[in-house]
Amino acid sequence: MNLTLKIWRQKNASDKGKMVDYKVNDISPDMSFLEMLDVLNEQLVNKDESPIAFDHDCREGICGMCSLYINGEAHGPDRGITTCQLHMRMFKDGDTITIEPFRATAFPVIKDLIVDRTSFDRIQHAGGFISVNTSGNTIDANSIPVNKHDADKAFEAATCIGCGACVASCKNSSAMLFVGAKVSQFALLPQGKVEATDRVLNMVRQMDEEGFGNCTNTGACEVECPKGISLENIARMNREYLSATLKG
Amino acid sequence: MSGILNSSIGRKFAMALSALFLMIFLLQHFAINLLSVFSADTFNEVSHYMGTFWVIQYVMQPVLIFGVIFHFVMGFVLEIKNNKARQITYAKNNGAANSTWMSRNMIWSGLAILAFIVLHFIDFWIPEINTKYIVGDMSGMHNGEYRYFHELVEKFHSPLRVGAYVVAFVFLALHLLHGFNSAFQSVGANNKYTKGLKTFSKIYAIGIPLGFIFIALFHHLTGH
Numbered sequence: 494m495n496l497t498l499k500i501w502r503q504k505n506a507s508d509k510g511k512m513v514d515y516k517v518n519d520i521s522p523d524m525s526f527l528e529m530l531d532v533l534n535e536q537l538v539n540k541d542e543s544p545i546a547f548d549h550d551c552r553e554g555i556c557g558m559c560s561l562y563i564n565g566e567a568h569g570p571d572r573g574i575t576t577c578q579l580h581m582r583m584f585k586d587g588d589t590i591t592i593e594p595f596r597a598t599a600f601p602v603i604k605d606l607i608v609d610r611t612s613f614d615r616i617q618h619a620g621g622f623i624s625v626n627t628s629g630n631t632i633d634a635n636s637i638p639v640n641k642h643d644a645d646k647a648f649e650a651a652t653c654i655g656c657g658a659c660v661a662s663c664k665n666s667s668a669m670l671f672v673g674a675k676v677s678q679f680a681l682l683p684q685g686k687v688e689a690t691d692r693v694l695n696m697v698r699q700m701d702e703e704g705f706g707n708c709t710n711t712g713a714c715e716v717e718c719p720k721g722i723s724l725e726n727i728a729r730m731n732r733e734y735l736s737a738t739l740k741g
Numbered sequence: 742m743s744g745i746l747n748s749s750i751g752r753k754f755a756m757a758l759s760a761l762f763l764m765i766f767l768l769q770h771f772a773i774n775l776l777s778v779f780s781a782d783t784f785n786e787v788s789h790y791m792g793t794f795w796v797i798q799y800v801m802q803p804v805l806i807f808g809v810i811f812h813f814v815m816g817f818v819l820e821i822k823n824n825k826a827r828q829i830t831y832a833k834n835n836g837a838a839n840s841t842w843m844s845r846n847m848i849w850s851g852l853a854i855l856a857f858i859v860l861h862f863i864d865f866w867i868p869e870i871n872t873k874y875i876v877g878d879m880s881g882m883h884n885g886e887y888r889y890f891h892e893l894v895e896k897f898h899s900p901l902r903v904g905a906y907v908v909a910f911v912f913l914a915l916h917l918l919h920g921f922n923s924a925f926q927s928v929g930a931n932n933k934y935t936k937g938l939k940t941f942s943k944i945y946a947i948g949i950p951l952g953f954i955f956i957a958l959f960h961h962l963t964g965h
Contacts, residue, residue, distance in 0.1 A: 564835060591832055593831055593832060596829055664840075664845055665823035666826035667823075667826070669749070669750075704826055705826055706749075706823040707752055709847060710919070711841070712839070712844065716839035717839050724926065724931060728930065728931030728932075730750070731926075731927060731929040734748070738751070
């Protein structure tokens with residue numbers, strides 16, 4: 494496959510940045526999207542040009558590091574995958590592919606296609622945890638009975654890898670699917686209920702402070718989420734938040 | 742509870758509550774307007790009751806006006822805040838791949854409805870308030886008979902006005918096609934009833950505006 498790539502280049506956080514066109518030839522349809530970028534970077538290095546900076550780590554859809562906005566969609570045109578799982582067979586020979594970083598005020602660009610997603614970490618620090626005594630008196634989690642339905646829902650929520658595709662896809666750059674998943678995975682379990690009130694209030698407060706937008710229920714986040722996190726989690730977070738607010 | 746409107750979830754909850762209130766009002770407005778198709782006398786009597794009963798005039802009407810203003814102001818506030826959350830837009834964005842046109846353009850359908858409300862107020866509400874509270878005529882009569890039905894039919898003589906009403910109701914349908922269901926999601930109602938609710942929301946979102954269009958066209962075409 495021979496392709497034209499329109500890629501966002503930005504030297505650093507303060508650079509204005511611009512789209513730059515590149516040609517790549519002889520790309521195998523069986524390559525992953527990141528492997529195709531590796532080929533391009535090899536070409537650029539051989540020409541003494543600066544390679545394109547992009548995030549990646551596990552390359553098997555688990556770590557949530559890859560974060561590209563490809564042809565107008567987070568993680569590209571396929572569904573239920575991260576960019577590293579996107580294959581070139583999804584494109585046609587001669588295609589022009591536009592590659593941009595995830596765009597959100599709360600995800601500032603560091604360089605080229607790499608964005609700073611530590612705002613997610615700060616939201617997690619605000620309440621995305623349970624407090625457990627680890628001094629030797631730890632109680633086995635399995636000793637507390639959990640309703641199967643709730644356990645399944647909590648597990649589904651916990652599959653969120655925090656990649657930020659929800660924010661990137663949302664027209665409002667809302668992080669509510671991410672925060673909804675993190676709130677839900679604990680709110681559904683007995684171990685998480687103890688700190689449920691503080692958790693949702695603190696996480697939502699931090700989310701707002703980071704500058705994410707307001708959810709208007711377009712559902713784009715759910716469609717583009719590589720793990721299929723459901724909008725049910727946002728509704729659950731809304732209930733948790735309203736209940737916590739009423740409790741004061 | 743203090744400062745709930747300062748939080749993103751609090752704002753969407755308030756937006757949803759005002760929307761649910763307005764949708765109930767819309768249903769009531771439609772039911773009364775529909776009477777005009779079947780019986781001028783019944784329409785006159787109900788209109789006179791609604792226009793003179795103190796609970797509706799001095800309690801419900803101010804609440805309604807507050808609800809309308811709140812919904813629009815909050816809509817603009819959310820739009821401004823959401824635009825700030827992405828200051829650099831995408832060079833290429835395929836919104837149609839993951840969301841409906843209606844959900845992405847609530848501000849535009851909302852602005853079209855706002856323009857319609859201004860026209861509607863000029864047509865009906867301001868003359869009504871003038872007659873009742875400035876002129877001081879609470880009788881609801883003109884030349885010895887109730888004036889309400891006559892005023893309604895009079896307004897729908899103009900094809901331009903009827904055209905504007907039809908366009909406005911199309912935008913209302915587009916707004917409701919996303920807004921109805923969205924309001925329930927915002928208040929945290931996403932459960933086993935959601936599928937049925939989505940079907941009902943489509944019936945409401947298309948049925949009510951279509952009904953208003955029918956009423957306007959009925960009076961325009963029949964002339965009474």
